[in-house]
Structures are given as structure tokens and as C-alpha cells.
Amino acid sequence: MILNGEFIAFFILSVMAIGGAVFMINATRVMHMALSLAFTFFSIAGIYLLLNAMFIAVIQILIYTGAISILMLFGIMLTKHRDEDRPAISTRHLGISFGVVFLFLGGILFVIYQTPLMGEGTAPLTVQELGTSVFKQYVIPFELASVLLLVALVGAIILAKKEEE
Template identity: 65%
Template sequence: MSGEFIAFFLLSMMAIGGAIFMINLTRVVHMVLALAFTFFSIAGIYVLLNAEFLAAVQVLIYTGAVSILMLFGIMLTRHRDGGGDETSRRPWHTLFSFLGVAAFFGAVMWVIYHTPMPSETAKTSAYTVAKLGESVFKQYVIPFELTSVLLLVALVGAVILAKKEADS
């Protein structure tokens, strides 16, 4: 067993654990923290794959921006803490959820094992961060800017809606 294998195993268990916590926790703030933990673990896996740029993007965009956006949404809207016993009202929900997840896992594993993998490696020297930057800021600058404007409008709309709820 190499150190890389142990690091991969620990990071994947942390990512899976964070995802499980996010699904099972009842408070929304705790769910966001578990999601951020999962995102950090995935960034660590990117570092193990020698994709430092993707790890940095993972931390900046997903862990930072998405988690902060979710926390803003939580703070700006009124929500009731439902922490009731939903499992007592729906006893079959857990069984059907488990069967659905098991079927999905089986389908994914079947596709993985029956997909032919190419034996030759790709030439990664042609794909650099500089070429990605040129592509984003030359060829895709309009969609990039439109997406940022759309996100800004969505944030302003959420603030306006939350303010209307607070005034009434």
C-alpha cells in the first residue's frame, strides 16, 4: 500500500461521509457545512491526480461561492425548522430510498464494468491552463459574462424577495 492510496482512501471516505452527513442532517446550516467538507475532500482528490488548477477552482467556486450563496439564501429567507419525526409518518420511505440507491449503484457499476476503456493515454501537453484561459476569454467571453450577470440578477432578486417578506 502506497501513501497515495491511503490518501485517496481517506479523502474518498471523507467525501462520502460529508455527503452522507449532508443528506441526513436536519439543520440547513449544518448541511451546508457538510457540503463544504465534501467539496474540500474532492479538491484533495484533484490534488492527488496532479490537477492543482481543478483543485483551486473546486475550492474557489464550489466550496467558497456555492456554500456562501447557500448561506446567504438561508439568512435572507424565513424558514421554519421542521425537525419533526418524518420517518414515523413514512415507514416505507427508508426502504424505498435504500432500494433506489442500491439499484442506481448497481446500474453505475454495470456501466463502468461494461464500458471499453482505451489503452493509449491522452496527450496532456496540448491542454494547459493558458489554453483554457484563452478559450474562456476569447471564444466564450459572451456566455461567461452573461452567466455572471444572470447570477447577479438572481442574488438581487433573492434579496428583494426576502426584504418583501420581512416588511409584511
């Protein structure tokens, strides 16, 4: 293992990302959960930066760390909620869940370590190339995704609005 700057940065960022996720699960206050989630999003943006994906890193900070976290905080503040929320889970249930997740993780790690992954990084994708690709080759799924967003919006409104009469 080579101990260079990149490795150290990756180590710190991944510990931060995992730490944030663990805090999110263990936190008892909803507000703490939202903040630890924002922390995880932010660390993941750093990992994207290490992987030469500048555009995605910026978008990650803008959308996830910025918009989504703020949205969640607003959602928490504007709705009535019990501050301390601790759902009761039986130990048997917990054991089974952890068992399945560990098996899954083990399976995926096994496959990844068995596969000869070549370590040649590709050239970073420019925003221009990304735009061309989205609006030329992938224009049909792009338009379909806008219909999808409209559906989500309409759905959010009809589920959230007060009923008439």
C-alpha cells in the same frame, strides 16, 4: 490493486467526502449540516488535486469550501430557523427512494466496469489554456452565462425583498 501513495490518498479523501455527505444527511442541526457539506467540498478538492486538475482544486476550495459554505452559514444565522429539523418520511417512501438509487448506482457501475477505460492521463490543463478556450472558443456561452447570473441575481432580489405598500 497497487498500494501506492496515490491510492492511499484517494482512499482517505473519498472516505472523507462520502463521510461528510452521510453526516450532512444524518445531522439534526442545520449548522452541522452546513459544516459537513463544507468538509465534503474540501475532500473533493483533494481528489481534483490527485487528478492533476490544480486550477479546479483551487477554485473548489475558494468557491465551494470558502464562499458557498460561508454564505450558507450566514444564511442560517440571519434567518429564523428551527434548530432541530427532522422531516417525517414514511418508511415506504424511504424504501422506494433507496431502491431506485441503488438500481441507478448499480446500472452506472455496471456500465463503467463493462467499458474498457484506457488509463492514460492527459497533460494537466494550464490556466492560460483554460482562459484562451473560455474567451475565444466559448465566448458566446460565457456571455450567456453572465446573463444567467444576472437573472439569478434579479430573481433573488425580487423574491427576497419586502413588498411595498
